[in-house]
Amino acid sequence: MKRWHVSAVFLLLLALSMAGGAAAQDELSYYGIETVIDRTFTVHTTTTLIFEGPVSHLDYNLDFPIFNLTVDTPMASNSCDSENEGSGSVISCDFYGMGAGDNEVQLSFYTRNAIKKFGANYEFRASYPISTPTKRMYSIIRLPPKGTLAGEVANQSFFPPDGKVLTDGKNIIISWEKRNLTASDTLTFSTLFEVVGTGGLIWDVSVIALTLVVVVAMILVAVYMRRGSAPAVQQEVKVLPLLNKEEKRIVDILARQGGEARQRALVKETDFSKAKVSRLVRNLKERGVIDVEPISGRENKVILKIKGVEVSQAPEKEQGQKPEGQGA
Numbered sequence: 023m024k025r026w027h028v029s030a031v032f033l034l035l036l037a038l039s040m041a042g043g044a045a046a047q048d049e050l051s052y053y054g055i056e057t058v059i060d061r062t063f064t065v066h067t068t069t070t071l072i073f074e075g076p077v078s079h080l081d082y083n084l085d086f087p088i089f090n091l092t093v094d095t096p097m098a099s100n101s102c103d104s105e106n107e108g109s110g111s112v113i114s115c116d117f118y119g120m121g122a123g124d125n126e127v128q129l130s131f132y133t134r135n136a137i138k139k140f141g142a143n144y145e146f147r148a149s150y151p152i153s154t155p156t157k158r159m160y161s162i163i164r165l166p167p168k169g170t171l172a173g174e175v176a177n178q179s180f181f182p183p184d185g186k187v188l189t190d191g192k193n194i195i196i197s198w199e200k201r202n203l204t205a206s207d208t209l210t211f212s213t214l215f216e217v218v219g220t221g222g223l224i225w226d227v228s229v230i231a232l233t234l235v236v237v238v239a240m241i242l243v244a245v246y247m248r249r250g251s252a253p254a255v256q257q258e259v260k261v262l263p264l265l266n267k268e269e270k271r272i273v274d275i276l277a278r279q280g281g282e283a284r285q286r287a288l289v290k291e292t293d294f295s296k297a298k299v300s301r302l303v304r305n306l307k308e309r310g311v312i313d314v315e316p317i318s319g320r321e322n323k324v325i326l327k328i329k330g331v332e333v334s335q336a337p338e339k340e341q342g343q344k345p346e347g348q349g350a
Contacts, residue, residue, distance in 0.1 A: 049074040050156040053203075057211075058164045059146060065136050069129045069150075076120040080127065082113040085149045088131040096124035104131065140214070143172040147212035152203050159200040164193050165215050172214040180213040265311070268294070272302050273311065276326040285314075285322045 054070035069082070087106040091113065102115040113129060137146050146163060163180075165171075171187070171194065173179035180196050188195040196213055203209075265273065275291050276283055283291075289299045303324055306312045315323045 049154050051158065053152075053156045053159040055150060055159075055161040055211075056164075057146070057148070057162065059137070059166045059169070061166045063134065063137050063144070063166070065133050065146065067131055067133070067148075071127045071129070073120075073125040073127075076117075076125060078117055078120070080113075080115040080117070081153075082115075082129065083151045084111045084113070085109065086133045086136045087111050088113075088133050091129065091131045094128040094130070095126065100127075102129075109135075143214050143216050145212060145214045147210065149208060149210040152205060152207045152209060154205055156203040157201065159203055159209070160197070161200075161209070161211055162195055162197040163211060163213050164195050165213070166217065167192060168218045169194060169215045170218055172216045179215065181211065185211075265306075268292075268298075269302055269306055269311075272299075272306060272324075273326065276312065276324060281326040283324055284317070285324050288324060 050071060051074050052070065052072040054068075056068045056070075058066045060066070067088075071080075086109065088104055088111045091102065091104045093100060093102040093115065095117070100115060100117050102113060104111055104113045111131075113131075115127070117127075136148050137144050139145075150161075152159075171179035177183040177185065182198060185196045185198045188197060194215075198211065200209070271292055272288060275288060279287075285299060285303060288294075288303070289296055292299065294302070303312065303314060303322075307314055311326070311328055313325045313327050315325060317323050
């Protein structure tokens with residue numbers, strides 16, 4: 023009988039020591055929760071779990087449905103799935119070959135069901151499980167762009183009230199740090215916020231409607247300007263009567279040569295000096311009649327911009343030259 027009692031006691035102590043070892047391995051040295059609320063009220067949560075030792079299975083319960091779950095871990099093999107159950111979700115993971123140096127798991131997921139509207143304000147609230155003792159826990163909530171705390175007193179706009187308010191220059195951030203949590207603790211974080219300058223709506227219907235109106239107006243203006251280009255050409259033709267004889271000659275030569283010619287050719291055709299042609303070209307360009315396109319460092323192409331110029335016959339000989347068939 024004594025031998026039986028000794029064996030029973032030994033087996034009981036061995037079982038207790040093994041159970042205690044497994045519990046120690048399941049303990050968390052770090053539990054991090056980063057919550058980012060974007061301008062569409064979609065919430066992106068990244069949870070980081072660092073275990074004291076290897077674990078083979080994890081069940082992670084949430085009080086809101088999630089989607090787009092991704093898992094990041096240094097382990098070579100793992101299997102994680104999420105299932106929405108009623109108003110919450112369960113993430114179940116099996117790990118293979120977790121060692122002392124690869125005992126970190128990062129869960130990333132999205133939800134659109136953790137924010138509720140109260141008048142012009144919005145509340146984010148979420149509870150996270152603590153199924154094992156945790157040495158250190160850190161949680162942050164990043165408000166959307168232009169989001170501000172709704173309460174006049176800062177710590178009345180979030181829970182737990184011992185959070186700290188920070189900013190990265192673009193977003194307001196509330197952070198909490200907890201230590202030595204037990205398996206019976208429940209972590210619930212919430213914040214009440216509003217969005218400045220949008221009446222509480224980030225993508226307000228009126229903003230979208232105004233954007234559509236502006237886009238349609240721009241399209242109509244572009245169509246009108248395109249259709250109005252033909253009358254503008256006719257107005258440009260009215261500039262021709264205001265040109266002097268020498269300027270008209272430059273325009274006439276360009277019209278006869280298909281709307282463009284080298285500046286050197288204009289000198290040859292008109293018998294004007296290079297300086298005079300340069301001056302005429304400059305004057306016509308300033309009045310919007312022609313354009314000048316450099317061909318090289320010493321040569322330009324002159325382009326007739328206005329349309330509808332009637333091409334005249336070849337000009338008469340310059341004064342000082344006698345018509346053919348006449349004597350001296």
